[in-house]
Amino acid sequence: MINAEFITLKDPILNHFTSNFLDKEREKFWQEITIVEISWPNPIEINSIRKIIPNDVTTICCKISSPLGKIVQVPSTIIDSGANCLVISKGLIKLLGAEVDKNIKLSVKWRNNSLESSGISYNILVTVGQEENSCTIFEDFPVMDDDKLWILLGTPWLDQAG
Structure with a gap:
């Protein structure tokens, strides 16, 4: 389910990216970007942070x-x-x-x-x-x-x- 905040952005997004599209093309574009949006669990939330081990450290006896x-x-x-x-x-x-x-x-x-x-x-x-x-x-x-x-x-x- 798409969150309500994203749905309220439908018209501004379509006006920005598809201003010279026909209505049918605009609706197809909206369907494609909502599918992409649905695939993200929560696009604002960071679920994990990885520790990156440095590879530029020199060791010597x-x-x-x-x-x-x-x-x-x-x-x-x-x-x-x-x-x-x-x-x-x-x-x-x-x-x-x-x-x-x-x-x-x-x-x-x-x-x-x-x-x-x-x-x-x-x-x-x-x-x-x-x-x-x-x-x-x-x-x-x-x-x-x-x-x-x-x-x-x-x-x-x-x-x-x-």
Whole structure:
């Protein structure tokens, strides 16, 4: 059944599209467009939204090593050419078993805010890539108070990586 709002549009629609048609042709045109309208359950309503998975994301292996030699594969590495700092999470430092110098607390600009790190972890070896297609660099990282496992490599790291 065609909804009442659509039927009230019959004359304006026919006048717009079929102004120089004969009455018989106008009625045939109306029958054709109402069949199309009937096939839509409710043309104004959105019944579903699909999540589109991005196909432009690049992934790469990242491992870090402590000065004591423990190696950890990092589950979440962000290489950000717009970030002017290097930052590592407290959770990743704990997993690595690295020490944190709590006497030096750097301020890190983060999402329009300035956050103070909980200290610095020295001589963390960061390896991005695999085998001959890898880059390894020693860095000192401000440690952010977060138990999740992540690392942010900004422009200082990219400059050294070349």
